[in-house]
Amino acid sequence: MTESHPAAGGTSDPTSTSDALRSAVEAAFPTTIADLTRLVKIPSVSWAAFDDAHVEASAEAVAELVRGLGVFDLVEIRRAAIGEGEGPDAALGKPAVVARRAARNGRPTVLLYAHHDVQPPGDDADWESSPFEPTLRGDRLYGRGAADDKAGVMAHIGAIRALTEVLGTDFDLGIALFIEGEEESGSLSFANFLHENRDLLEADAIVVADSGNWDVETPALTVALRGAVAFRMRVSTLAHASHSGMFGGAVPDAMLAAIQLLATLHDADGSVAVEGLTSADLETPAYDEAQLRAETGLLDGVSPIGRGEILSRIWAQPAITVTGIDAPTVANASNTLVPSVAVRVSARVAPGQRDVDALAAIRSHLEARAPFGAKLEFDAVELGNPFLVDTSGWAVAESNAAMAEAWGKEPVEIGVGGSIPFIAELVAEFPAAQILVTGVEDPDSRAHSPNESLHLGVFQRALLSEALFLARLDERNGDS
Template identity: 45%
Template structure:
């Protein structure tokens, strides 16, 4: 196929791609504890169906111990051609507070060229990008193709890491496309060359056998919620910089968004200050960050006049690409013990970690991607960092050090991933699928 034919094939496939994305987004495939397994398994089944529709000869679900199945597909390489591994995930973040959504998170809604719904961008757009790019070749891609779509990246991505370490030949490839990132803005072609690592844990504070009346016992009775609030507040100074020893600020060598651009994409309210020191790129892509992502405490509507005996928080830590997530979590947990008041009892559970990523200098695959992306977008891409984490990437680097790893996708900074009103721009989805299909063609002819 010629590049013109590839572009035309992707464009012709877009109505089906949008319909397939709507079907996938409608499935509430939240792979977190406490959520039902059936929708996650339904998303795996639909992902398998979609990959079969590309014409790839080998498609199946593969059990992942302790997790949900991965969907795997493969087409052998033509003689002399390289092999490309394509990655995405079909699970999604929980929707959170439904009252903050303008449309229902699992009723995908098309508004002004955007499809709204949980997972529309992160990362079901990645699944559909792969499917649409592969459909352009009608089952005969110009390179060898392997596809791995996992089912629990958002909560416990390290499960697939362990699977890869035990089954390296299944995923061995010359180049690896990770479709779980995106551009700073719609139409601004970018390749993600660094990822922060991450860690997370749940911390529980206990002070009393049970709740007691705040009038009868309040004052001397230690309040577990007040203790936890003090501990969490101690993590940052008044400027928003971290107070945890051993977690210094980093520096990102490339360019990042301006403060105005960041405020707009993050939706920071007028007059509210940004937190931390250094450039926006330094803070986003090269420094540690700690976020309290959940609290188990009485709700305001259900509050009673009582001193709380127990309080819990979920804490997430982002780690610079070269940092060690485990030692970082150790430092944060040690610090929380040190600042805990009143000799409260502390328990830390549900620890997860994932390493960061820093791309090596570009090779043949990156040059091929640059040409493909320039044709799809009308201008060459630039390098960016990402503050998020993709647990599998660091494992792929260790397992396949000779493979080039390329991160790009249909998300953008305004896509509201992990937040209410997540959406994907459908023109960006088309450009991403076009880029991927053109890359497979360029890479095949470059060697």
């Protein structure tokens, strides 16, 4: 550790510190964006079909940035086994970057989480610019991972940089860093990683920088996340394919059975029709159909689905989507009764319900309604519990105050229809820690979609919010 930066001047005046942090963030912002673009250029897709070398290169690049901060006692790239595997032949998860500096003088420790892996880009033709060539258009930076979640990585790095510019590297706050490498592919080694690195990652508060804000002018703290249930279901009706002209009308093909069965999952208005799936009672801000259309691209003449307040449908009610079907393509279609069809079903679970209970309800529903006695097989199950934040703790109060100062506007507490299943594992491993879900995205970031982008104004304000938050924690006692 080095001595305090001369610019810090030993000041403890909150106003002076705040102004100095704002200036430090602004001065370093071009460097922060340059570092972000270098990370976005690395196609660190963590899915099995993609080259692991890119994820490894991404981890190395992040580790180099973290080492350059000069504040951590330890910076390493680590992996953990997937599942219950042990020994040299055990399958390992993707590389994660971890770091830690010890707290001193009764200060708390904060764990900063983000992930450096990204979703596949999809069809390059759907992008206005190459997905891994970050491109600035107006006030937005476009590229896969520009928002989700390499900007989250750089928010942590930029905030620590600003803190050290103002306070030097000799501050008392404890900081742990965990930059995961497999969030977009299911965090398969996450639980093992937490258990194996518990001492390194243990903290009083955890900041998960993987969510969004209400709009480009209004910050948000995510306080509710839906859980996730996904599985593959195979629907079979025939031992082999048959001519649709010779036998059509007498025997059911698998496509007919699958279509009829999947249609039972929803009522006529699109609401989920599965008995046993529950909803949560959450207060939601005003949000009308016009805003929904603007943010989603809902076509003129196409109606929204579901019942109740729009945000309640997204944040507090279950949803079921068929995200894929393995069947003959139109180009390869023949006059054939298809014997078997596989579908991927993805469900979102409302806060307050366990993922395993939701899976049991959906499976029971499907098994009871299989048309024509079709045979069903289930596999490739993925589960993730929903999450509700306890907003009564000091960490939420400090975070809200920092956001209000950085943005010039009070933050909104929001729910998110998506899922971050590993948060439940964080809670299980660190039950005493206060968890904050923040982010750098806005409603037009289009994470996971073509033309993903980061609003630079949102990013700078989110970065400043975290720097102010860290400075506030450096002034408080760990147990208060």
